[in-house]
Amino acid sequence: MTGTAIGIGVGPGDPELMTLKGARILATVPVVAYPAPETGDSLARRIAAAHLPPSATEIAIRMPLSSNRFPVESVYDRAADEISGHLANGRDVAILCEGDPFFYGSFMYLFARLAEHWPVDVVPGVSSLTACAAVSGKPLAALNDVLTVLPATLPDDVLRERLAVTDAAAIIKVGRHLPRVRAVLDDLGLAGHAEYIEHATMADEKHSPLSELEDAKAPYFSMILVHHRGAAWA
Amino acid sequence: MTGTAIGIGVGPGDPELMTLKGARILATVPVVAYPAPETGDSLARRIAAAHLPPSATEIAIRMPLSSNRFPVESVYDRAADEISGHLANGRDVAILCEGDPFFYGSFMYLFARLAEHWPVDVVPGVSSLTACAAVSGKPLAALNDVLTVLPATLPDDVLRERLAVTDAAAIIKVGRHLPRVRAVLDDLGLAGHAEYIEHATMADEKHSPLSELEDAKAPYFSMILVHHRGAAWA
Structure with a gap:
């Protein structure tokens, strides 16, 4: 055996x-x-x-x-x-x-x-995806929503194209890509609908609307959640 | 209080x-x-x-x-x-x-x-997304993969467009949309990379490559997982 x-x-x-x-x-x-x-x-x-x-x-x-x-x-x-x-x-x-x-x-x-x-x-375990949504206090996706998970390591044009056509997005592994990701979301008019979360459910958890985040760098375990309509039930 | x-x-x-x-x-x-x-x-x-x-x-x-x-x-x-x-x-x-x-x-x-x-x-809880991946025995997404969650209730053209540009996809709520989804995956040449899972982790759990599934209808709690490269590490 x-x-x-x-x-x-x-x-x-x-x-x-x-x-x-x-x-x-x-x-x-x-x-x-x-x-x-x-x-x-x-x-x-x-x-x-x-x-x-x-x-x-x-x-x-x-x-x-x-x-x-x-x-x-x-x-x-x-x-x-x-x-x-x-x-x-x-x-x-x-x-x-x-x-x-x-x-x-x-x-x-x-x-x-x-x-x-x-x-x-x-x-299987609880993924960072749903843990970050719980921490942010907003439903991730519902009904007919398309939800796209995007590693922040992707080039700007790929991020832009994918973000433009999805209802909801989770941008993972934000880390040092934070300024780039923020610029893409600004371009698309989505920055106001974005929530930033780091170290979800850990002792040093932190979250805020992306627009209120002053840091230029994020840790590896960080995520940005976006919903085109602002909320999954809107 | x-x-x-x-x-x-x-x-x-x-x-x-x-x-x-x-x-x-x-x-x-x-x-x-x-x-x-x-x-x-x-x-x-x-x-x-x-x-x-x-x-x-x-x-x-x-x-x-x-x-x-x-x-x-x-x-x-x-x-x-x-x-x-x-x-x-x-x-x-x-x-x-x-x-x-x-x-x-x-x-x-x-x-x-x-x-x-x-x-x-x-x-937060374990979602059907990662439960179905565990049951299928294949990693869902890795590294720079874009992962798209698509409700099967979306029109064919939306499913086709989104599936064409993602690395990995989870098609949820398959139910009576199974024949339509299968046709779209066939069109895109992705049917051979698709796994079908229903009632993941329940007593009546069932899973198989989509190509081996003979049913024309699926229950509400069913999902199809697809990876463009066949596997997340390929």
Whole structure:
């Protein structure tokens, strides 16, 4: 009997936004892997900490600060090898994922390496998308609305084209792209309908209408939600 | 002291996909409201049943089978009045929502009526979007992908235009629109990259590549997920 890799969405940040299923599985799993920075704490582990049994073997998948393609690939290769060793020996491995495993997550890299060889289950989690909507206090989309999720890393013209034709949009990974995104929304006359949210449901959560935001830079975990009509029910 | 209305996302169907926060709040709340059909059980209540205290006052918001605009509006007016009565008397009211409250949910109707007058909190839940991706066993979107959520109720030409320019798409509320959606995907050469999922994470869950689906009709809780490149990591 081989083990199963289980991608567990631990939600957007508030440990209470984990699912009952995620918490139950974590309480008994023998091996737990999670993404982590080169040095220091893993956010995903911190969210799930209350449910990790002290006896679990832990695998911190540490990402080098440099974003060159080669080292990142090799980090995932090594992590997949280590996880495969446990699976081959019949041990299930939980892989913690911030938000939801299949919604813009780095879990994809492990999934692509593991799913060919081993059974992989996914426990969905609360995504940053709906967490940010909850924090902003406005419905994301309703009825016949088209909702578009746009990484802020896309070029200005792509952002502009997509924003022009959607009813609602979530611009994710805002980070250093904030001034560019703001300029595009201004151009389209949408800045007044945009809400800015960072670190949704975490202790340092922050949100405001985009028009009232004075910062020129945003953290990676930030999002801008826009609705063409101003509100989903308008 | 007035009460607070709390929209709680109970997740896509599996009761274990409720959040710890949703379960905790439900265990102590004095009043619980939920959408229900004209006769019979409420799905949202069924998902949350294990956490409802027997002492809670329950408000079933029963939707008439007829979908005329007028009666639906008056059903929400009456429900908002009943909920407001409890809030005015200092009692918190949990409002159960399938999936996530702000992701294409009928909670919007109550939110629009209550939020002007009372404090309203939202506890986000696992949405059908990520639940269907988990069931299909394929990442929804990654990296620079544009992800578009499209209600199947949209006209063919809108579906075609939006599907042509997105990397990934989730077509929701497929229902009786299945043949139309399938024809549009065929036209665009995307049918081979489409996964069909119904009743994700429920007892009667069903999923298959769209190309292998023989049914001409789908239930309301069904979704088609498409990725232009076939996979989020391709």
